[in-house]
Amino acid sequence: MKPPPFDYHRPAGLGEALRSLAEAGAHGKVLAGGQSLIPLLNMRLAAPGHLVDINGLTELGTIAADASGVRVGALARHAVVERSGSARAAQPLLAQALRLVAHPVIRNRGTVVGSLVHADPSAEMPAVLALLGGSVRLASLGGERDVAAADFFVGPLESACLPGELAVSAFFPALPERSGTAFCEVARRHGDYAVAGVAAAVTLDEDFRISAARVVCVSVGPVPVVVDVTGVCGRRPPASVDWDAVARAVQDRIEPEGDIHATADYRRHLTGVLVTKALRGAAHEAAEGGEGPA
Amino acid sequence: MTTKLFGEPVRRREDARLITGQGRFLDDLGANALAAAFVRSPHAHARIRDVDVSAALDVEGLVAIYTWEDLPGLIAEPLPLLIPHPALTHGRTGHALARDVVRHVGEPVVMVVAADRYVAEDACALIEVDYELLKPVVGVEEAAEAVNLVHADVPGNIGAHLVQEVHSAAGTSAREAIEAAPHTLAFRLDIERSASMPLEGRGVYARWDADDESLRVYSSTQTSTSVRMAVAAKLGLALPKVEVIAPDVGGGFGVKIVHPWPEEILVPWAARLLGREVKWTEDRREHFISSAHERAQVHHVRVGFDDDGRVLGLDVNILHDHGAYTPYGIIVPIITSTQLVGPYKIGAYRVEFTSIYTNTVQVTPYRGAGRPQGVFCMERTMDRIAAHLGRDRTEVRAANFIQPGEFPYDQGMTFQDGRPLIYDSGDYPESLRMLKELIGWDSFPATKAEAAAEGRTIGIGVGCYVEGTGVGPYEGGHVQITSDGRVHVSTGLTSQGQGHETVFAQIAATELGVPIERVSVVTGDTRRFGYAVGTFASRAAVMSGNAIALACRKVRDKALKVAADALEADPRDLEITDGVVHVAGAPSASIPLATVAVLSNPLRYAFDQEAQRATQFAGPSSDDRPPVEDGEEPGMEGRDYYSPIRSTFASGMHAAIVETDPLTAEIKILRYVVVHDCGKLINPMIVEGQIHGGVGQGVGGALYEKMAYDEHGQLLNASFMDFLMPYATEVPRIETAHLETPSPLNPLGVKGAGEAGVIPVSAVVAAAIEDAEGITIDRMPISPSDLYSLRTDTRLRKIQ
Known part of the structure; x- marks a missing residue:
C-alpha cells in the first residue's frame, strides 16, 4: 500500500497552482484534505503523474x-x-x-x-x-x-x-424565511457512509402550510437524487400531509442497487422511512424558526 | 505477606509504554533494512504459465526478484502441516512462493526486495504473471459437490472427515436416542467467515551476521520458539545460530500462531543470501487476502428431547470451510465438535465434520477457535427446544446442566490436545443464577410489555459455554535474582497485548515476597528462554503462570537455604518480606535478597564492594565441602516447567437485551451481561479487559463482520471501509460478574480467560433478536438489511 511515483507540487499561490494544474492536464490531481485521495493512491487505484498540494494556499x-x-x-x-x-x-x-x-x-x-x-x-x-x-x-x-x-x-x-x-x-x-432542514441517515457503523440517507428542506407559508418541500437521497443512485415533493405534500400544514404518499413518490424516483451491506429493496424501504423522518424534522424546524405551531 | 499481589487489580505496567507511542513493534525496527514486497495472485484458481520480470529490472533501487524456481532445498518444499491428525487424510499446504498453481486470491507468487517499500511495490507492479485460469471453487456447499477441485489430487475437495460418537449411559446411540425421543427437531444453521484482524498485521525483519554466521529474526508472531525451529530447519542452520524475537505485537487473536508464514522463511533467507537486513511489513489488504480467516461452517442438527427439555440425543453434521490449505490441521472443527456440548449432559451425541477445500484464504484458529460456531449450534438448539415445549429458555438449560457434584465430568470425547475431554470443575447452576439476577431475567416480560406499549421492540437472549483452556504440552519459566536484588522473569511464550508483563510479575512478586517494581518480565525472546509452545488457546496464564510460580518456588527455597546459612537459622523459620529474608517474628535477624544472591555465587573475583562477601577469603567455609555443593548451581536462579495432564475448563454465561427498530430494522444492544468463571483470578481488571475485548469481537461476528467472496473467489470487502469491525460506538457497555471455581489441575488454580468473551456472543444476540422479533434466526451475522429481508419473508409466508 504505497503510491506509485508522482511529481509533487506545492504551489505558494493560486496562480502557481493553476499553472501546475494546466501543465499537468489530465495527469494532474489536487491534494486538499486527502481523506479519499491518499487511500486511493496507496491502493494504487489512482496513479496521477502530478499531485498539486493546495494546502499552502491559505487564502x-x-x-x-x-x-x-x-x-x-x-x-x-x-x-x-x-x-x-x-x-x-x-x-x-x-x-x-x-x-x-x-x-x-x-x-x-x-x-x-x-x-x-x-x-x-x-x-x-x-x-x-x-x-x-x-x-x-x-x-x-x-x-x-x-x-x-x-x-x-x-x-x-x-x-x-x-x-x-x-x-x-x-x-x-440560504433558504427563505420559515424554512427548516434536516439530514437523516442510517449507516452500518457510526461514521460510515450511509446505507441510505435523506436531507430535506421545507418552507412554510405565512399560514404555516407547506409552500416548498424538497429532499435529496444519498446512496441510491449514481449522483445525489433530488426530488421536489411540494406537489405531493399539497399546500397543507405538515400535520395533515400524507407522508406515506410522499415517501412512495420519492421511492419511485430512486434507483438503489444492492451491495454487500444492503439489498436494493432495503435501501428503497429505508429511503422511504428517512424521507418521512427528514421532512417532518425539517417542517418542525421551519415552524420553530417561524415560531408557529410545530 | 505485604507483597501479596496475586488477585489484585494491579494496573498494567506495559500501558505507559504502549499508549504513549513507546512500543517497539515490528515496523518500528530496522529503519535501514531493505524492503520486501510480494506479487500476489489476483485469481482464486489459476495455473502459472510464465513470470516475466523484465520490465521491473530497470526500477532504480531494485535489489532482487525471486520466484519459486529460485528457492533452494527445503524452502522450495511445501510449508509444514503443523498439526497432523489421522482424520486429515488429505492435508495440503501452500509453498513459500506459489509453484505452478495458485489456489486463492492473495497467494504469494513473486518476492521483490528493494531499497524501500515504495520501490519494491513499483517493481511488483511491473512484473507480469501469465495465468491460465482454472475454475474457482467458492462456497462450502458448492465445494462439497466437487464439480471442480481445489487440489487435483484431493477427491471431493475433502481434506478431513471425522465422526465422534458418545453413546448414552444405557449404550444407546444418538440416532437411536433421537428416534425414540418424545420430541424431535431438525434444522440448519449457518455461520459466516470472519478473521482475527489484529490492528498490527504480520511482519518479519531479519539480520544476518556474516562474521558470526548467525541469524536474528524479529517476527510479529505468537510463537517465537517454533518460528526459530522452523527457520533453522528450512534454512539448514544450526539452532544455536538462530534467534527469534517477538517484539511488541499489536494483537494476534490466533492468526499469528500459524507459522512459518511464507514471509517468515523468505525474508531471513533473502537477508542471508543478500548479506543485508531485510524487512517485510504486511499491509491491510495483504492481511485480508494472504493470512487466514475463520468461522464459516454449515451445521445440520437433529435433536431428540423429553418433556422437560432434556436432550436425549444430538446429531450434528458440520461442513467446515477450510479455505485453500490446512497448515493448522483440523483443530478448528475438532474444537467445534467437542466444545459444542458446553455445560450440558447430552444423553447421546454424534458429531460428524467434513473439512472442505475452497479457493479462498486458508482457515486457522481465530479467538474462540471453532467454539463460537459450536456454541451457536448448541444454544440455538436449546432455544428451539424451549420454544417447542413452551418453556423458559433458562429452565431448559438448567435441566441439562452438569451439576457441581459431578466433576470431574467426562464428556467421552477426545479434545484438541489429544487428551480426554474431562471437565475439571465448574458451577453452572450458580453462574445461571447470577446471570439471571444481573440481567433481570425474571422481570423481563414486564419490561418487554412496557416497551411494546411505547411502540418499541426489545428482546432478551442467553448463551452458555464451556471453554477448554490452558492446553499443553508445556511452558517454562526462568527466574533469576541478581546481586542488585532485582528479579528477572522470562518465559518463552509471546505477548500480544494481554498484560503478561503485569500478571507474571504479580505471580513472581507474590511467590518471592518482593516488591513488584523489582520484577521485570521478558516474553517471546529465544535468547532468554528457548523452550516454549506459544500463546494461543487461552493458555498463557495457566501454562507460563504456573511454570513461573514453580520456578519462583525453586528460587525461594534456595534463597531461604542460603539465607539460613548466613543467619545461622533454620530455613523453615524464615520468611521473605519486601525483598528481605528474615526470621519469622524476629525482623532484626534479616538479610536482603540482594545479599543472598551475592552469597549464592561463590566468587574468586570481587567486581564491587558487595561482591567481596562471596569471595574465597571472605569468611568461614567448610574445608571438606565444595563451594558449590553437589546437586546445586551457583547463582540465585531457577527454571521449571508446567505440563498439565489435560486442559482446564473455564465457563461462562452471557445475556443481552436488544432493541430492533420497527422501521429501519437497526439492531441495538441495550445491555450486555457476562458471568465468567476462569478459576482463580490473578488480576481481575485484566480479566475484565479480556472479556470486554472478546465481547467486542463477538459483537463484530454477530452484527457486522463477514468475508464477502463473490463467485469468482474475489474478496469484495478487503478493507476496513467495507469489512465492518465494530468501533467503540458499536460495542455496548459490558457488565461483568465473576465466579471463582478453582482448577484442581494446577498449583495456582487458574483457568484461561483470553477467548471467553467472544464465544457465545452470536448465540446470545441471535436469541435476543429472535425474542424481540418473533422470527427464527438461524444464521449470523445479521445486518439491518438481513433483518428487513427476514421480516418481509415472514410477512409473505403469513399472507400465503
Missing part, C-alpha cells in the same frame, strides 16, 4: 456567510465549517450534515469542497449542495466559471471539474 481557507448563503473556500476543513457560527446561522443544513461525515479526525483534515469534487453519491456534502441548488466555482488559467450543482455531479466519483481546473469555492444558498 482558500475562508468561510464567508451572509443572508444569501455560505461560500466555503477550497481549504475550509469540515470541522471548521461545522463549528462556524455564521455558516450555521446562514445555512443550518451544513452543520446538520457535517456531523454525519465520517469521524472527527477525518473532519479535521477533510475539506467540504474536496468532498464535492470527489462526488461520491454516498457522501453528505454533494447531497447538501444538490438539495440547496448551490454551485461550485472552478478556476483555471482561462478564468473562473460557476457550475450549478445539477450540472456538477456527473456520475459516481465524477464531477464537472475538468483537467486544469481547481474548485476554489462552493456556494450553499
Whole structure:
C-alpha cells in the first residue's frame, strides 16, 4: 500500500497552482484534505503523474456567510465549517450534515469542497449542495466559471471539474424565511457512509402550510437524487400531509442497487422511512424558526 | 505477606509504554533494512504459465526478484502441516512462493526486495504473471459437490472427515436416542467467515551476521520458539545460530500462531543470501487476502428431547470451510465438535465434520477457535427446544446442566490436545443464577410489555459455554535474582497485548515476597528462554503462570537455604518480606535478597564492594565441602516447567437485551451481561479487559463482520471501509460478574480467560433478536438489511 511515483507540487499561490494544474492536464490531481485521495493512491487505484498540494494556499481557507448563503473556500476543513457560527446561522443544513461525515479526525483534515469534487453519491456534502441548488466555482488559467450543482455531479466519483481546473469555492444558498432542514441517515457503523440517507428542506407559508418541500437521497443512485415533493405534500400544514404518499413518490424516483451491506429493496424501504423522518424534522424546524405551531 | 499481589487489580505496567507511542513493534525496527514486497495472485484458481520480470529490472533501487524456481532445498518444499491428525487424510499446504498453481486470491507468487517499500511495490507492479485460469471453487456447499477441485489430487475437495460418537449411559446411540425421543427437531444453521484482524498485521525483519554466521529474526508472531525451529530447519542452520524475537505485537487473536508464514522463511533467507537486513511489513489488504480467516461452517442438527427439555440425543453434521490449505490441521472443527456440548449432559451425541477445500484464504484458529460456531449450534438448539415445549429458555438449560457434584465430568470425547475431554470443575447452576439476577431475567416480560406499549421492540437472549483452556504440552519459566536484588522473569511464550508483563510479575512478586517494581518480565525472546509452545488457546496464564510460580518456588527455597546459612537459622523459620529474608517474628535477624544472591555465587573475583562477601577469603567455609555443593548451581536462579495432564475448563454465561427498530430494522444492544468463571483470578481488571475485548469481537461476528467472496473467489470487502469491525460506538457497555471455581489441575488454580468473551456472543444476540422479533434466526451475522429481508419473508409466508 504505497503510491506509485508522482511529481509533487506545492504551489505558494493560486496562480502557481493553476499553472501546475494546466501543465499537468489530465495527469494532474489536487491534494486538499486527502481523506479519499491518499487511500486511493496507496491502493494504487489512482496513479496521477502530478499531485498539486493546495494546502499552502491559505487564502482558500475562508468561510464567508451572509443572508444569501455560505461560500466555503477550497481549504475550509469540515470541522471548521461545522463549528462556524455564521455558516450555521446562514445555512443550518451544513452543520446538520457535517456531523454525519465520517469521524472527527477525518473532519479535521477533510475539506467540504474536496468532498464535492470527489462526488461520491454516498457522501453528505454533494447531497447538501444538490438539495440547496448551490454551485461550485472552478478556476483555471482561462478564468473562473460557476457550475450549478445539477450540472456538477456527473456520475459516481465524477464531477464537472475538468483537467486544469481547481474548485476554489462552493456556494450553499440560504433558504427563505420559515424554512427548516434536516439530514437523516442510517449507516452500518457510526461514521460510515450511509446505507441510505435523506436531507430535506421545507418552507412554510405565512399560514404555516407547506409552500416548498424538497429532499435529496444519498446512496441510491449514481449522483445525489433530488426530488421536489411540494406537489405531493399539497399546500397543507405538515400535520395533515400524507407522508406515506410522499415517501412512495420519492421511492419511485430512486434507483438503489444492492451491495454487500444492503439489498436494493432495503435501501428503497429505508429511503422511504428517512424521507418521512427528514421532512417532518425539517417542517418542525421551519415552524420553530417561524415560531408557529410545530 | 505485604507483597501479596496475586488477585489484585494491579494496573498494567506495559500501558505507559504502549499508549504513549513507546512500543517497539515490528515496523518500528530496522529503519535501514531493505524492503520486501510480494506479487500476489489476483485469481482464486489459476495455473502459472510464465513470470516475466523484465520490465521491473530497470526500477532504480531494485535489489532482487525471486520466484519459486529460485528457492533452494527445503524452502522450495511445501510449508509444514503443523498439526497432523489421522482424520486429515488429505492435508495440503501452500509453498513459500506459489509453484505452478495458485489456489486463492492473495497467494504469494513473486518476492521483490528493494531499497524501500515504495520501490519494491513499483517493481511488483511491473512484473507480469501469465495465468491460465482454472475454475474457482467458492462456497462450502458448492465445494462439497466437487464439480471442480481445489487440489487435483484431493477427491471431493475433502481434506478431513471425522465422526465422534458418545453413546448414552444405557449404550444407546444418538440416532437411536433421537428416534425414540418424545420430541424431535431438525434444522440448519449457518455461520459466516470472519478473521482475527489484529490492528498490527504480520511482519518479519531479519539480520544476518556474516562474521558470526548467525541469524536474528524479529517476527510479529505468537510463537517465537517454533518460528526459530522452523527457520533453522528450512534454512539448514544450526539452532544455536538462530534467534527469534517477538517484539511488541499489536494483537494476534490466533492468526499469528500459524507459522512459518511464507514471509517468515523468505525474508531471513533473502537477508542471508543478500548479506543485508531485510524487512517485510504486511499491509491491510495483504492481511485480508494472504493470512487466514475463520468461522464459516454449515451445521445440520437433529435433536431428540423429553418433556422437560432434556436432550436425549444430538446429531450434528458440520461442513467446515477450510479455505485453500490446512497448515493448522483440523483443530478448528475438532474444537467445534467437542466444545459444542458446553455445560450440558447430552444423553447421546454424534458429531460428524467434513473439512472442505475452497479457493479462498486458508482457515486457522481465530479467538474462540471453532467454539463460537459450536456454541451457536448448541444454544440455538436449546432455544428451539424451549420454544417447542413452551418453556423458559433458562429452565431448559438448567435441566441439562452438569451439576457441581459431578466433576470431574467426562464428556467421552477426545479434545484438541489429544487428551480426554474431562471437565475439571465448574458451577453452572450458580453462574445461571447470577446471570439471571444481573440481567433481570425474571422481570423481563414486564419490561418487554412496557416497551411494546411505547411502540418499541426489545428482546432478551442467553448463551452458555464451556471453554477448554490452558492446553499443553508445556511452558517454562526462568527466574533469576541478581546481586542488585532485582528479579528477572522470562518465559518463552509471546505477548500480544494481554498484560503478561503485569500478571507474571504479580505471580513472581507474590511467590518471592518482593516488591513488584523489582520484577521485570521478558516474553517471546529465544535468547532468554528457548523452550516454549506459544500463546494461543487461552493458555498463557495457566501454562507460563504456573511454570513461573514453580520456578519462583525453586528460587525461594534456595534463597531461604542460603539465607539460613548466613543467619545461622533454620530455613523453615524464615520468611521473605519486601525483598528481605528474615526470621519469622524476629525482623532484626534479616538479610536482603540482594545479599543472598551475592552469597549464592561463590566468587574468586570481587567486581564491587558487595561482591567481596562471596569471595574465597571472605569468611568461614567448610574445608571438606565444595563451594558449590553437589546437586546445586551457583547463582540465585531457577527454571521449571508446567505440563498439565489435560486442559482446564473455564465457563461462562452471557445475556443481552436488544432493541430492533420497527422501521429501519437497526439492531441495538441495550445491555450486555457476562458471568465468567476462569478459576482463580490473578488480576481481575485484566480479566475484565479480556472479556470486554472478546465481547467486542463477538459483537463484530454477530452484527457486522463477514468475508464477502463473490463467485469468482474475489474478496469484495478487503478493507476496513467495507469489512465492518465494530468501533467503540458499536460495542455496548459490558457488565461483568465473576465466579471463582478453582482448577484442581494446577498449583495456582487458574483457568484461561483470553477467548471467553467472544464465544457465545452470536448465540446470545441471535436469541435476543429472535425474542424481540418473533422470527427464527438461524444464521449470523445479521445486518439491518438481513433483518428487513427476514421480516418481509415472514410477512409473505403469513399472507400465503
